[in-house]
Amino acid sequence: MPSDGPEPTIRLGAEREADQAWIWHASIDAVEGSTLHELRLSWADYNVFSPDGTRTPADVGRAVLLFFARHRRDFPLRERLDAAMARMRFPFADRDIAELLAG
Numbered sequence: 001m002p003s004d005g006p007e008p009t010i011r012l013g014a015e016r017e018a019d020q021a022w023i024w025h026a027s028i029d030a031v032e033g034s035t036l037h038e039l040r041l042s043w044a045d046y047n048v049f050s051p052d053g054t055r056t057p058a059d060v061g062r063a064v065l066l067f068f069a070r071h072r073r074d075f076p077l078r079e080r081l082d083a084a085m086a087r088m089r090f091p092f093a094d095r096d097i098a099e100l101l102a103g
Helices: 043-049 057-070 083-089 093-102
Strands: 009-012 016-018 021-030 033-042 080-082
Touching (some): 021 057, 033 083, 057 080, 057 093, 083 093
Antiparallel strands (some): 021 033
16 A cells, blocks of 8 residues: 655666566665665566566566555565565555556
8 A cells, every 4th residue: 555655766777687587686765765675577477467568577677666665564675575575475466566557
């Protein structure tokens, strides 16, 4: 659930490919403070969040990080994040991340 404050700013560094995934060093700048992360987005999770393949992996990565930032009270941000964590922890993550990508 989004907070009443301004939206966090999500920044992704250079994209690199790993074993069936993309990885970025990223930052989240929010009212609560700034945090640094390594985000992993598997090809399988990309296909869930962008089934038609029209969004870039970076677009999906930013949406996933924004989702994590919005839910940081219920899921403290870790240094290493995997997009699958959103889907495992929150049953509504697929829907919310798809809405972020559509909006």
